[in-house]
Amino acid sequence: MTIRMDLLLCGGTACRASGSEDIREALKKELARHKLENEIRIIETGCNGFCAQGPLMIVQPENIFYQKLTVDIIPHLVEEHFLKGRPVKKLFYKEPASEETIPTMEDIPFYSKQKLIVLKNRGVIDPENINEYIARDGYVGLSKALLEMTPEEIIQEVKLAGLRGRGGAGFPTGLKWEFARRAEGDVKYALCNADEGDPGAFMDRSVLEADPHAVLEGMIIAGKAIGAHQGYIYCRAEYPLAIKRLNIAIVQARDYGLLGKDILGSGHDFDVEIYQGAGAFVCGEETALMHSIEGKRGMPRPRPPFPAQQGLWKKPTVLNNVETYANIAQIMQNGGAWYASIGTEASKGTKVFALTGAVNNIGLVEVPMGISLREIIYEIGGGIPKKRKFKAVQLGGPSGGCVPEQYLDTPVDYESIIKVGAIMGSGGMIVMNDQTCMVDMARFFMDFIQDESCGKCTPCREGTMRMLEILKKITQGRGEPGDIELLEELSDMIKDSALCGLGQTAPNPVLSTLKYFREEYEAHIIDKRCPAKRCAALLHFEVDEGKCIKCGICFRHCPAGAIRWQKKETAFIMKDKCVQCLSCITNCPSDAIF
Amino acid sequence: MAKLTIEDLKKIRESAKKGTALREGETNVKITVHMGTCGIAAGAREVMDVLLEEMAQTDRQDIRVVTAGCMGMCSSEPNVTVEMQDKDPVIYQHMDKNKMRQVFKRHVLLGQVQSDFALARG
Numbered sequence: 001m002t003i004r005m006d007l008l009l010c011g012g013t014a015c016r017a018s019g020s021e022d023i024r025e026a027l028k029k030e031l032a033r034h035k036l037e038n039e040i041r042i043i044e045t046g047c048n049g050f051c052a053q054g055p056l057m058i059v060q061p062e063n064i065f066y067q068k069l070t071v072d073i074i075p076h077l078v079e080e081h082f083l084k085g086r087p088v089k090k091l092f093y094k095e096p097a098s099e100e101t102i103p104t105m106e107d108i109p110f111y112s113k114q115k116l117i118v119l120k121n122r123g124v125i126d127p128e129n130i131n132e133y134i135a136r137d138g139y140v141g142l143s144k145a146l147l148e149m150t151p152e153e154i155i156q157e158v159k160l161a162g163l164r165g166r167g168g169a170g171f172p173t174g175l176k177w178e179f180a181r182r183a184e185g186d187v188k189y190a191l192c193n194a195d196e197g198d199p200g201a202f203m204d205r206s207v208l209e210a211d212p213h214a215v216l217e218g219m220i221i222a223g224k225a226i227g228a229h230q231g232y233i234y235c236r237a238e239y240p241l242a243i244k245r246l247n248i249a250i251v252q253a254r255d256y257g258l259l260g261k262d263i264l265g266s267g268h269d270f271d272v273e274i275y276q277g278a279g280a281f282v283c284g285e286e287t288a289l290m291h292s293i294e295g296k297r298g299m300p301r302p303r304p305p306f307p308a309q310q311g312l313w314k315k316p317t318v319l320n321n322v323e324t325y326a327n328i329a330q331i332m333q334n335g336g337a338w339y340a341s342i343g344t345e346a347s348k349g350t351k352v353f354a355l356t357g358a359v360n361n362i363g364l365v366e367v368p369m370g371i372s373l374r375e376i377i378y379e380i381g382g383g384i385p386k387k388r389k390f391k392a393v394q395l396g397g398p399s400g401g402c403v404p405e406q407y408l409d410t411p412v413d414y415e416s417i418i419k420v421g422a423i424m425g426s427g428g429m430i431v432m433n434d435q436t437c438m439v440d441m442a443r444f445f446m447d448f449i450q451d452e453s454c455g456k457c458t459p460c461r462e463g464t465m466r467m468l469e470i471l472k473k474i475t476q477g478r479g480e481p482g483d484i485e486l487l488e489e490l491s492d493m494i495k496d497s498a499l500c501g502l503g504q505t506a507p508n509p510v511l512s513t514l515k516y517f518r519e520e521y522e523a524h525i526i527d528k529r530c531p532a533k534r535c536a537a538l539l540h541f542e543v544d545e546g547k548c549i550k551c552g553i554c555f556r557h558c559p560a561g562a563i564r565w566q567k568k569e570t571a572f573i574m575k576d577k578c579v580q581c582l583s584c585i586t587n588c589p590s591d592a593i594f
Numbered sequence: 595m596a597k598l599t600i601e602d603l604k605k606i607r608e609s610a611k612k613g614t615a616l617r618e619g620e621t622n623v624k625i626t627v628h629m630g631t632c633g634i635a636a637g638a639r640e641v642m643d644v645l646l647e648e649m650a651q652t653d654r655q656d657i658r659v660v661t662a663g664c665m666g667m668c669s670s671e672p673n674v675t676v677e678m679q680d681k682d683p684v685i686y687q688h689m690d691k692n693k694m695r696q697v698f699k700r701h702v703l704l705g706q707v708q709s710d711f712a713l714a715r716g
């Protein structure tokens with residue numbers, strides 16, 4: 001019998017964590033109960049992107065978007081909508097600003113403002129079924145590259161596209177391939193960087209979970225371009241679902257002869273293996289990554305020689321990021337000129353961001369280069385929740401910086417973002433409201449760097465330790481005059497002398513917060529005050545009677561029972577019971593606790 | 595599985611597209627089976643079954659089958675509405691298996707409205 005309806009249930013990591021597997025079982029059961037199992041199909045897709053609203057499901061052909069599904073509602077949903085054709089309104093998306101309900105996916109602003117290239121198959125196909133990828137023009141680009149193009153023509157097309165590495169540094173991909181093509185040697189490698197170490201980043205994981213073949217296809221094409229016959233995907237073991245789906249994809253591609261010898265009768269041989277990393281940030285750095293695959297300790301080495309000359313096992317090697325590869329097949333299929341028509345003068349195509357933090361619509365977004373930060377945060381992201389004030393947006397994680405309100409109209413392209421003191425980075429985008437302490441944020445990233453520093457070079461090992469000590473001191477109320485200057489001096493030295501990108505960029509969060517929020521550092525050091533009320537050591541945990549509106553919200557949020565409150569009475573914090581968790585301060589609507 | 599040639603890949607693509615057409619391809623005909631409690635009691639389920647059997651036998655990928663609730667004409671159930679691109683919807687009443695087959699073959703595939711059991715046009 002014919003299938004009349006597809007239920008595209010999101011099976012990304014986030015939706016699974018919020019229960020999508022139970023939803024799937026409940027759906028199966030209810031469909032069977034109404035004898036609908038032969039005409040309605042459940043398809044488990046990769047990450048759909050709107051993670052905060054999960055578990056999610058898109059119903060086709062009507063394109064109805066259901067969010068926050070629960071097992072209890074499934075019997076009603078199946079009977080009402082799937083049997084009787086009446087979509088269930090209470091599961092629709094509600095626009096946070098206008099409270100308007102929006103039934104179909106294409107009308108939800110979170111989706112409608114995006115431009116999908118890398119994520120074109122997200123939430124649309126079953127990533128464990130190669131035929132679904134093929135149905136969406138999968139392996140068309142590969143066919144063209146293998147049968148109709150020379151390696152030089154492939155490289156030329158990638159250059160024409162203007163594609164730049166999406167792993168953070170933004171190096172032109174075509175040029176990188178050309179160096180590796182020209183390097184002497186009959187054994188070469190094409191590697192994929194799926195280490196994704198930035199805290200808060202989940203772009204690459206989502207691409208691998210939703211569309212693993214797109215990455216494989218890009219790698220096979222890279223193999224032909226540079227003359228490599230073996231590829232490795234370096235993926236952290238903390239990404240079990242991505243690894244599982246990649247493995248399935250590799251087996252299916254081999255089965256079709258799309259990996260292996262003489263692919264599509266073109267004479268090109270290429271195969272791929274997954275190498276699981278243990279999740280060290282430094283192993284995302286290219287030379288450390290290659291050491292790790294060789295079975296050595298994951299530490300960087302000085303460059304040159306660059307990997308294009310001497311990479312994995314000293315052979316010429318190309319390393320590209322997951323998202324970079326995921327663009328390649330479509331560039332082959334539609335041409336470099338098509339790709340270059342999207343974006344700005346020097347930054348072409350799209351970029352995927354993991355939008356998180358103090359923003360209404362948390363999730364994965366793909367936008368054309370050149371869109372402004374404001375559009376991403378306010379139109380796609382739906383603005384700042386709870387009517388709080390925007391403070392800054394952090395880009396590029398521990399290697400990046402923050403952009404304050406006055407630069408929100410900066411277009412997203414490599415050069416413009418650097419000009420305002422941040423970096424494009426690999427796609428982490430953390431929105432912060434007025435309750436974020438910038439000194440504490442800088443401390444957080446320095447803590448991360450200090451943890452992840454491999455220890456090989458002194459500036460990074462010792463220098464970041466010293467910076468962390470100073471930042472801790474300041475947030476603990478022990479800051480002294482001269483600390484800021486010392487941070488600046490250390491930053492300059494570490495940037496200039498560290499061995500690899502990890503150390504060289506480690507001071508960035510400190511430098512950019514100093515640039516825009518210096519007065520916040522000074523308030524901590526001189527006035528012993530944390531303006532954002534985040535640093536517990538600088539707070540009194542007392543209630544300002546003049547400001548308290550006697551609402552009792554603090555009382556209800558306190559996990560330690562440390563607040564005394566009765567209707568129409570000012571709240572009182574009992575210091576002997578208070579654990580300084582900040583939940584009263586965070587939730588107080590009148591800013592009365594100090 | 596033997597290694598694919600470019601021709602094989604194209605064939606797989608064509609047949610796989612049929613499987614995913616619901617999610618993207620264009621819609622030229624929409625057939626609505628009214629499946630309210632009244633419709634189901636009058637036999638809408640069987641009508642749906644033959645409709646889907648007929649669908650399986652065509653290569654057309656631009657036809658969508660959807661359900662809807664009761665439309666307030668309970669006495670004439672099972673009701674089926676056929677909407678063709680740029681034409682007024684046609685409501686068929688008192689449908690059964692044979693009528694459904696006929697409507698599918700003549701109206702949906704060939705565009706000939708089966709006025710004998712059509713309620714009204716539009």
Ligand SMILES: Cc1cc2nc3c(=O)[nH]c(=O)nc-3n(C[C@H](O)[C@H](O)[C@H](O)COP(=O)(O)O)c2cc1C
Nearest residue numbers: 165166167193196197284285286320321324501502
């Ligand atoms: C400390 C450190 C961590 C890195 N982590 C990653 C990572 O997780 N993923 C990634 O693609 N690139 C990462 N990079 C960048 C890689 O070294 C390299 O530039 C990139 O994989 C090249 O691919 P692309 O040109 O496609 O961006 C990291 C760099 C440094 C210095």
